[in-house]
Amino acid sequence: MAKITxxxxxxxxxxxxxxxxxxxxxxxxxxxxxxxDADCGGACACATCHVY
Structure with missing residues (x-):
């Protein structure tokens, strides 16, 4: 498993x-x-999650 913060x-x-x-x-x-919320279904379109 990956540990993600x-x-x-x-x-x-x-x-x-x-x-x-x-x-x-x-x-x-x-x-x-x-x-x-994942409103875009993972298409990087709704801007509720960002990865750094």
Whole structure:
């Protein structure tokens, strides 16, 4: 599993283990990370998630 740190706009961190084969967005949605609505379905069009 990959350990991914999601950081909210206020600095709150969520460290999640994400299964291989899932995208960063899918990991966020499956783990109820606040602010990741995934309205675009992972097409990088809705701007609710950013990867650095």
């Amino acid at each position: 999601y950081i909210e706009h206020d600095g709150t961190e969520h460290v999640i283990d994400v299964k291989p084969g899932l995208t960063v967005m899918e990991g966020a949605v499956k783990n109820n990370i606040p602010g990741i």
